[in-house]
Amino acid sequence: MAKAAEKVRTAIVGCGMISNIYIKNMKNLFSIIDLVAISDINRAAAEEKARTYGISRVLTPEEVAASPDIEMVINLTPAYVHYRIIRQMLEAGKHVWTEKVMAVTCREARELCVLASEKGLYLGCAPDTVLGAGLQTARRALDTGMIGTVTSGVAVINRDQTLNSEVFTFLRGNGGTLPYDVGIYYIGALLSLLGPVQSVKAFGAPAPVHAPQFLFRNGGEEPWQIPGSNVLSASLLFRSGALVSVLFDGNTVNASQHILTLFGTMGVLKVGDPNTFDGENTLLLADQKECPLPFTHGYDGKNTLDPSPYDHYGHRGIGAAEMAYAIRQGRPNRLNGAYGLHCLEVLEAMERSASGGETVNCHTVFSIKPLRPGYYSSFLGGSSRADAECSLMDL
């Protein structure tokens, strides 16, 4: 591909918390993106980001849809709004990258995939941490046979999701349970490492009704209950034959234990935190000391031009940038609709199995090609654009 590919003219819809890192990266890091406008249902929120980051156009979502120059929309609204925004933008002829989860039901996600395909548009979905240095290194370890054939695995994450929903109020709606909000990173990572799931068997428990606990916050609020299973314990049978035990517990404390371990015929791979770009992977072989693996890929989450307390968020938006290159190169994007749909299908299968007691089969498929290794993401301390961007172009 020519070095100076034509930039993809992009608008962001949703100017909340996660938009800061997206806006910074779209403006300063990924050279394939031209961030031309931002939008929020709350115009003041969009205007504030426009002032902070120097973006000239603040539009309503309807104006984004109606703007012929905008080719791609990055959707950063809450999960329960995703379907509506993605549908609106696809119908208007825009390619769409969305934060997770694609929608709150599989039926909606399937509809969006069909619509994108009918209109010949790109659809892409987070979690994009799977394109980060940590998970790409784990994938390389598996692809090069370091632990032989994966026979089984364990994935665990716990938090106090209801307490967290006091601060992050969007968690009180559909898609706000721990499995959908955070478990999705573990599902995305497992899918990117092991491929599609065949069947799911699960047990679950709801979130408790929650009365506000933090002092001095929004006095007088009524108690609420996050809809859906906030605890899910499941067995996943992958098409590869691997059996993975999954535990997502949102009814406990904010002392998070993130475990993602894969057991193979020749070794064990402890995969780093999949909710970051720089999770450290550790290899265990018979008769050997446990050994950390150096990253084989760029995008280690630390190459932000403006390091912040959320440094490990540093490369959010990598999936949108990879999709922008795919658009220009006329090839499929890696984290496409099929991946987002399968993530949801697995989550929904866990919910259905937990409530009905049966084993639930998954039917959709996807495949994710690994990125090419060997690029820097923090050359010159990150003061220049990352060399790692070359890994997003299928040269």
Ligand SMILES: NC(=O)c1ccc[n+]([C@@H]2O[C@H](COP(=O)([O-])OP(=O)(O)OC[C@H]3O[C@@H](n4cnc5c(N)ncnc54)[C@H](O)[C@@H]3O)[C@@H](O)[C@H]2O)c1
């Ligand atoms: N906060 C995080 O740490 C984090 C991390 C990774 C991914 N995400 C994902 O990013 C998305 C946004 O999360 P957030 O934390 O920024 O949420 P947020 O609540 O801080 O921001 C969401 C924004 O969307 C706007 N919005 C709501 N409905 C809209 C509509 N119909 N049209 C236009 N704008 C609308 C809201 O006004 C708000 O400004 C979610 O999908 C979340 O799962 C969040």
